Amino acid sequence: MGNIVVFAGGFGSGKSEVALNYAMQKAEASKGVILADLDLVNPYFASRDVRAKLEKAGIRLVAPEGQLSFGDVPSIPGEIIGLIRQDNEMVIDLAGDEVGSVVLGYLSRYVVARETYDFFLVLNPYRPFAQDLESVMLLKRRLEGVANLKFTGIVSNPNLLGETSPDLIRDGHEMIVGFAEALDIPVSYLTIEEKFYSELFPDYGEKLQVIDLYLKPDWL
Amino acid sequence: MKKVLMKGNEAIAEGALTAGCIAFFGYPITPSSEIAEYMARKFPLLGGTFVQAESELAAISMVYGGASTGFRVMTATSGPGISLKSEGISFLAEAELPCLIVNISRGGPGLGGIQPAQSDYWQATRGGGHGDFQIIVLAPSSVQEMLDFAMEAFDLADKYRIPVMVMAEGTLGQMMEPVIPREKVTQFIGKPWAINGCKDRKPNIVNTLHLSPEFLEERNHVLGDKYKVIKANEQRAETYWTEDADLVVVAFGLMSRIVKKAVMEVRKRGHKVGLIRPITLWPFPVEHIKKAAETAKMFLSVEISMGQMVDDVRLAVNGKAPVEFYGRIGMIPSPEEIADQIIKLAEREGF
Missing domain, CATH: 3.40.50.970 (Thiamin diphosphate (ThDP)-binding fold, Pyr/PP domains)
Structure with a gap:
């Protein structure tokens, strides 16, 4: 049976970019990858913005469609439960904070019924409310509480967008490793842009996961 | 910090x-x-x-x-x-x-x-x-x-x-x-x-x-x-390349950043275009516009609206040059779209 991977985190932690990239990379190896955009909090900068690119890669995007994609009323695609119960490669992108993860509380019993699943906490220590252990513990507790699911791994996503540097990644990742130890959750990936790969590979090796920024507008 | x-x-x-x-x-x-x-x-x-x-x-x-x-x-x-x-x-x-x-x-x-x-x-x-x-x-x-x-x-x-x-x-x-x-x-x-x-x-x-x-x-x-x-x-504005500009584009907020990209691109293609970015919308930077109107041959107000600030641009220009408008609603025009509009105007007017 295929895997199901769920990404949660604080607002603006990079969940959507990480989920998009995960789905794109998965689609290179397997057919029938599904990306569910369950960001029902706010449709600005959501994975549905790149629907065409995903479809070209053979990924089925499950997200509010047409006019609803601009709605700020919570709407969950009706087929989501059916899809989770089928055998497929599925990636779920939740909205930020506990208000975003609350939708998983409704779906988690179907997620745990699958043979394997991953529930990742995406952290960027350069974001507000993710800069100290106390805040991160509170975030973890709240997300797991509403989702009714325990995290299986942390995605370390330290960045300042265009002002990211290798040293900034190293410093940020070190903070996240500290948080991860205290939370007793393994760091599964360190996500970076391709341009930093060769410099960081000697130190982090297979932990590195290269991501492209799909949601960044071209005028930025 | x-x-x-x-x-x-x-x-x-x-x-x-x-x-x-x-x-x-x-x-x-x-x-x-x-x-x-x-x-x-x-x-x-x-x-x-x-x-x-x-x-x-x-x-x-x-x-x-x-x-x-x-x-x-x-x-x-x-x-x-x-x-x-x-x-x-x-x-x-x-x-x-x-x-x-x-x-x-x-x-x-x-x-x-x-x-x-x-x-x-x-x-x-x-x-x-x-x-x-x-x-x-x-x-x-x-x-x-x-x-x-x-x-x-x-x-x-x-x-x-x-x-x-x-x-x-x-x-x-x-x-x-x-x-x-x-x-x-x-x-x-x-x-x-x-x-x-x-x-x-x-x-x-x-x-x-x-x-x-x-x-x-x-x-x-x-x-x-x-x-x-x-x-x-308290009138505040940023001005870019207005000294020699035939056409001065006026845009505020995030729109001004996109317009700035467009203006830089159009400059590269040889048209003398400048930009005024009002920072204070009230008081409107009348003095910046007035100064540019001493030499500019035309103004273009670019807004994410059907044309509102363009009224203030016209009042400030005070008849010294024609003031055109380009706008979209609900979506942000791309730098290329704005550049096309500017070039269209420049070619029409022979700038």
Whole structure:
């Protein structure tokens, strides 16, 4: 049976970019990858913005469609439960904070019924409310509480967008490793842009996961 | 200080806190809600006051009450919320109460949509409420400026005893950029008019009802004179390549950044184009436009609206050159789209 991977985190932690990239990379190896955009909090900068690119890669995007994609009323695609119960490669992108993860509380019993699943906490220590252990513990507790699911791994996503540097990644990742130890959750990936790969590979090796920024507008 | 990756809405809230804001009164609305959420998370830790009011009308009246005490207070909403708050803003203007009002604007009219727009320009600069009044309106164009202008807004508000609005498109509220936090403000100017306990002095009264026609007129002159001083002292704009420009594009907010890219591109292709970015929408930077109108042959106002600021550009140009308009609603035109428009105009006019 295929895997199901769920990404949660604080607002603006990079969940959507990480989920998009995960789905794109998965689609290179397997057919029938599904990306569910369950960001029902706010449709600005959501994975549905790149629907065409995903479809070209053979990924089925499950997200509010047409006019609803601009709605700020919570709407969950009706087929989501059916899809989770089928055998497929599925990636779920939740909205930020506990208000975003609350939708998983409704779906988690179907997620745990699958043979394997991953529930990742995406952290960027350069974001507000993710800069100290106390805040991160509170975030973890709240997300797991509403989702009714325990995290299986942390995605370390330290960045300042265009002002990211290798040293900034190293410093940020070190903070996240500290948080991860205290939370007793393994760091599964360190996500970076391709341009930093060769410099960081000697130190982090297979932990590195290269991501492209799909949601960044071209005028930025 | 260390840089933080912030959403525009978070930056404006952080800027307000850094400026010493001690209370937020509001009612959430997309795309502004993260401001309220940020305040709701921060104030319990900092000892300030966060109130989600029962309505926008209640929220702006709470701002009136809070500002009367002389402390720095604020509200934030989107265009529909400003419509509801307009009565209260008129009261704040007449009572000369300094405060920060944020509009993270979306497309209208009516409920419209939650996509970014600049179509609240008239509402902001013509005073959405009743009576002869103005408020200062600042238009940031980056997430850093969201933080900086929130601080600046409180200073201007205190200096002139006037409500100050920071107005930004929904996209600027939602997008993220690295921001340099600033030192917390701890020194404030004295507010001898504030209602903060009248032991050993006569009571202060904050009121906007003036039954005597003579006094009402006098009050309007007081406000009018103040607005003249603000117009003379506070016009702000950025200008790029206007010295030799045949065509000067005028754009504010996030739109000005996109237009700047377009203008740079068109310059490379040999057309003499410049840009004026109004930072204060009121007072409108008339002097910057006037100066450019001495040499420019044409102006183009680019807005995410059906054409609102273009009125002010025409008033400032005062017939010295034709003023054209290009706009979209609910979506942000790309630099290429703007560049095409500029080139079309330049070729038509032979610039």
